[in-house]
Amino acid sequence: MGTYFHSVTLDEEKCRGCTNCIKRCPTEAIRVRKSKARIINERCIDCGECIRVCPYHAKKAITDSFDMVNTFKYKVVIPAPSLYGQFKSVFSRNHILTALKMLGFDEVYEVAQAAEIVSKATKKFINKEGQKFPLISSACPAVVRLIQVRFPNLIDNILKFESPMEVAAKIARDKVMKKENLTKDEIGVFFITPCAAKMTSVKAPYERESSSVSGVISIKDVYLGVLNNLMRQKSCEDLIGAGYEGIRWANSGGESLALGTDSFLAVDGIHEVITILEEVENDRLEDVMFIEALACKGGCLGGPLTIENSYVAKTRLKKHIDEAKEKAIASSDHDDENDNIDWTGKVQYKPVLKLDDDIEKAIKKMEILQNIENELPGLDCGACGAPSCRALAEDIVRGNANETDCLFKLRDRVRELAIQMMELEAIMPPVMDKGSGGKGEK
Amino acid sequence: MTEGCLELNYDIPANDFLHAGEASSSVKKMLNQLGVDPDKVKKTAISMYEAEINAVIHADGGAAHIEIWKDKVVIKICDKGPGIPNVELAMQEGYTTAPDHVRDMGFGAGMGLPNMKRYADSLDIDTAVGKGTTVTITVFLK
Ligand SMILES: Nc1ncnc2c1ncn2[C@@H]1O[C@H](COP(=O)(O)OP(=O)(O)OP(=O)(O)O)[C@@H](O)[C@H]1O
Ligand code: SF4
Ligand code: SF4
Numbered sequence: 282m283g284t285y286f287h288s289v290t291l292d293e294e295k296c297r298g299c300t301n302c303i304k305r306c307p308t309e310a311i312r313v314r315k316s317k318a319r320i321i322n323e324r325c326i327d328c329g330e331c332i333r334v335c336p337y338h339a340k341k342a343i344t345d346s347f348d349m350v351n352t353f354k355y356k357v358v359i360p361a362p363s364l365y366g367q368f369k370s371v372f373s374r375n376h377i378l379t380a381l382k383m384l385g386f387d388e389v390y391e392v393a394q395a396a397e398i399v400s401k402a403t404k405k406f407i408n409k410e411g412q413k414f415p416l417i418s419s420a421c422p423a424v425v426r427l428i429q430v431r432f433p434n435l436i437d438n439i440l441k442f443e444s445p446m447e448v449a450a451k452i453a454r455d456k457v458m459k460k461e462n463l464t465k466d467e468i469g470v471f472f473i474t475p476c477a478a479k480m481t482s483v484k485a486p487y488e489r490e491s492s493s494v495s496g497v498i499s500i501k502d503v504y505l506g507v508l509n510n511l512m513r514q515k516s517c518e519d520l521i522g523a524g525y526e527g528i529r530w531a532n533s534g535g536e537s538l539a540l541g542t543d544s545f546l547a548v549d550g551i552h553e554v555i556t557i558l559e560e561v562e563n564d565r566l567e568d569v570m571f572i573e574a575l576a577c578k579g580g581c582l583g584g585p586l587t588i589e590n591s592y593v594a595k596t597r598l599k600k601h602i603d604e605a606k607e608k609a610i611a612s613s614d615h616d617d618e619n620d621n622i623d624w625t626g627k628v629q630y631k632p633v634l635k636l637d638d639d640i641e642k643a644i645k646k647m648e649i650l651q652n653i654e655n656e657l658p659g660l661d662c663g664a665c666g667a668p669s670c671r672a673l674a675e676d677i678v679r680g681n682a683n684e685t686d687c688l689f690k691l692r693d694r695v696r697e698l699a700i701q702m703m704e705l706e707a708i709m710p711p712v713m714d715k716g717s718g719g720k721g722e723k
Numbered sequence: 724m725t726e727g728c729l730e731l732n733y734d735i736p737a738n739d740f741l742h743a744g745e746a747s748s749s750v751k752k753m754l755n756q757l758g759v760d761p762d763k764v765k766k767t768a769i770s771m772y773e774a775e776i777n778a779v780i781h782a783d784g785g786a787a788h789i790e791i792w793k794d795k796v797v798i799k800i801c802d803k804g805p806g807i808p809n810v811e812l813a814m815q816e817g818y819t820t821a822p823d824h825v826r827d828m829g830f831g832a833g834m835g836l837p838n839m840k841r842y843a844d845s846l847d848i849d850t851a852v853g854k855g856t857t858v859t860i861t862v863f864l865k
């Protein structure tokens with residue numbers, strides 16, 4: 282506990298203790314205590330649902346501040362393709378990349394370009410013989426973390442290739458080291474992110490020892506600066522590196538389309554992803570080769586740290602895709618293609634929902650849990666601060682809540698006490714009892 | 724309640740395809756919470772799912788009774804349906820009597836019983852024509 286870093290956090294001042302977020306969280310990681318939402322850290326997969334749903338904007342993502350850029354001698358920026366969907370269609374990709382670079386970077390390398398390398402490796406991999414299907418994309422770190430806590434049986438199905446972000450960071454750094462004759466540590470590589478999940482991937486990676494990315498800045502934080510530069514700048518540099526196959530990754534379905542097979546399923550939105558993963562877990566999607574599962578509705582274009590509405594962004598991205606298509610750039614040439622992009626670390630099951638390490642004790646607790654749940658009203662009203670009556674029952678069994686946290690239970694208790702008080706009140710001590718006593722003294 | 728054993732009971736509603744599988748899905752969740760090895764959870768969940776669906780499709784629903792012990796899970800799915808006239812035949816891959824409207828919904832590949840056999844550590848089918856069927860699935864946890 283405690284030491285586990287994850288990006289999504291609460292802004293105490295803004296939180297009013299409503300129950301919007303607790304019900305949306307896919308891992309039941311949020312409880313309201315003392316009128317403030319609390320995130321149970323080990324359970325959070327950084328999907329960003331709570332950021333999206335909070336009406337008071339009290340959920341935020343920790344990302345790096347732009348100041349960090351200046352602490353490096355040589356500064357490289359690697360933007361996620363979802364960045365391109367944030368600006369009006371009059372601006373070309375070269376315009377956007379130039380405007381981004383002008384914020385204070387020495388070099389730009391598109392993550393979309395690295396996505397193409399991952400696509401090529403995936404294509405090769407799925408056509409290998411004896412493959413176990415379906416393979417599940419690891420592009421969305423929130424989905425990988427979801428699998429770690431809720432679908433341990435599917436860990437083997439995860440496609441264990443580096444993310445385009447990691448591949449891009451490594452390539453970009455290697456290039457600059459050679460070109461500028463600099464050491465590793467003199468080069469800062471900054472990822473422009475649409476989401477909190479990617480930030481967590483950099484600070485607490487599950488698939489490797491440490492990330493090649495030096496810092497993560499949100500699209501939100503660079504948006505105004507880029508827009509300003511776009512308005513001012515007339516000319517632009519030729520910074521484009523990726524073709525349409527890479528850019529398309531920002532869309533749901535984009536990664537799949539590059540694989541050259543129809544046997545894929547693309548699902549977006551964390552709750553829909555859960556439905557599909559349950560199907561996979563029950564062996565009902567064995568006829569599908571590849572599953573692209575993205576936590577955000579609309580894919581990364583719908584990321585919680587983007588600016589533009591995902592539908593609008595999709596239209597805008599389409600223009601960039603079409604432009605690349607016109608120039609007939611499907612994907613760029615890569616000399617790095619043969620580099621190994623396998624994961625070096627091992628993703629493991631995180632049984633955070635387990636009741637007890639000892640199965641006998643766990644069975645006892647489950648029995649008590651069932652009994653408590655049966656006694657609760659079953660309204661799932663959320664007033665106790667837990668997402669459902671069952672979740673409250675779980676919290677009680679774990680020793681983190683009381684039955685009287687339930688308003689209905691509390692009311693019952695109060696009524697009981699009231700009745701007891703009435704009864705007590707009706708019993709008069711003999712010295713004060715005027716009705717029955719003193720008859721004989723008349 | 725038997726000492727050291729967790730008992731669960733579910734109704735399996737008739738012809739309710741939308742909610743078919745809810746019992747096995749909730750048992751799966753519980754086994755995960757109990758810290759049962761993911762592999763065993765899978766074996767239990769899939770074999771129970773198939774038996775549950777069979778009760779819905781072929782037998783107008785029924786009831787599920789589950790016992791979870793520290794070393795095994797025992798699942799009994801009982802129905803008062805038509806029974807299975809020839810169990811050996813029914814066990815064959817691809818054998819099905821599912822009507823067209825059921826097959827249109829993606830069931831009726833004749834793989835349910837073979838799947839149960841594959842995933843359960845022991846499978847017992849007690850059936851009588853006109854009376855009903857009880858399928859007992861055991862998965863050992865050790
Ligand atoms: N509970 C039951 N009551 C009556 N008949 C049954 C029952 N379970 C199975 N059967 C019979 O056995 C046959 C084979 O069952 P099985 O589960 O293997 O395949 P299915 O249910 O027809 O198709 P699938 O399980 O692949 O969707 C069924 O078609 C049905 O005739
Ligand atoms: S980011 Fe997702 S998993 Fe984490 S608390 Fe918010 S809703 Fe729950
Ligand atoms: S879908 Fe994309 S933006 Fe959303 S959490 Fe996953 S990686 Fe991040």
Ligand SMILES: [Mg+2]
Binds near residue numbers: 773776831834835836
């Ligand atoms: Mg069946």
